[in-house]
Amino acid sequence: MVDVIIIGAGPIGLACGIEAQKKSLSYIIIDKGCLVNSIYNYPLNMTFFSTSDKLEIGDVPFISHGAKPNRFEALEYYRRVASHYELNVKLYEKVNKIEKNAKGISVETDKDVYNGKSIVLSTGFYDFPYMMNVEGEGLAKVKHYYDEPHPYYKQNLIVVGAANSAVDVALETYRKGANVTMVVREKGILDSVKYWVKPDIENRIKEGSIKAYFESTITKIEEDKVHIQTPEGSITLDNDFVLAMTGYEPNFSLMESIGINFQDDEFHTPVYNQETNESNIEGVYLAGVVCGGLKTNKWFIENSRIHAKNIMNHITS
Structure with missing residues (x-):
């Protein structure tokens, strides 16, 4: 003992x-x-x-x-x-x-x-990790941890979240050649995001380099698609990977x-x-x-x- x-x-x-x-x-x-x-x-x-x-x-x-x-x-x-x-x-x-x-x-x-x-x-x-609890979350293409941007080059990538980790992932993968879309439950990027990074992500979204759906949630994940509920209704996007930076x-x-x-x-x-x-x-x-x-x-x-x-x-x- x-x-x-x-x-x-x-x-x-x-x-x-x-x-x-x-x-x-x-x-x-x-x-x-x-x-x-x-x-x-x-x-x-x-x-x-x-x-x-x-x-x-x-x-x-x-x-x-x-x-x-x-x-x-x-x-x-x-x-x-x-x-x-x-x-x-x-x-x-x-x-x-x-x-x-x-x-x-x-x-x-x-x-x-x-x-x-x-x-x-x-x-x-x-x-x-916080789970999204949606159909398809168990697919191999859905990840709750991020290591590096290289695997996502030329891939349709969805990043879930609006805090520091999600913002960092979105910016880094975008700059390494990924086609990045953010899905965010909140009305915008969180105020808690690092002050020197927040303008960067907001400007990339504003210019359209990174697409973003605010007040939105994923409802279903398939091998090649993701279904999203937005304020304007349900949409379906082509998708290769989902990085759920949900905390x-x-x-x-x-x-x-x-x-x-x-x-x-x-x-x-x-x-x-x-x-x-x-x-x-x-x-x-x-x-x-x-x-x-x-x-x-x-x-x-x-x-x-x-x-x-x-x-x-x-x-x-």
Whole structure:
């Protein structure tokens, strides 16, 4: 039995492992994917909004070529941190069940069973995309993740969404030769889109380089077509790929399975102590973006690093 089981080997999960190590607590970090799996699955050319110093954990300096590091540099940095601290990580192990018992916490994965006195859920949100729940969404041509623009050259591409990710995808694929159409539920591009990008996408739409249907939704997807409901009525477009940049949500079912309660608000925010990060279940802690529920832009690396210290200070106290 270890003192702490940490679910999620993202930056905040790693930070929790480092703080546990500093407090001489035994721990294990479990992740169903690779190290910092969410960052690995970001678009290949992605650049962070934050400067490199805001992404640092464990007092290890993060030096990048530019003020804002890219995906490649972040992967290199977090590998270096994990190696420096020789963190006890178990990768490619999917958690199937978590149980609270008289002795502590039992975690069953697809490879083993682990027992701990406490547990930290730091599972992020990137693994669970919002689904459109329309016929044909399961087709191979429909993707909820974006990697690079090259596969969409000379293809009829529909991008769903009006936030940063959708705008970035639409602009990049358009500039690499895709025939881009945006389908947006809202009346326009969201005000939360990066201020230096928003005029670009609006001008491309205005000039007709990128087509856009606002206050519209996809109703059905076929192998070579997509049906869209617009304010002017239903239309059908020829289509090769759909990139549904509809956002993501935390693993609520995992939290619910262990008995974590949620506030009665629109964001389905989990109940936890903001000073200790302990949930309503004794010995069960939340760290990182999961603390915000559906408000996934509330917590990110730079402002949730403190969660690791909050948790380990409380455990050792």
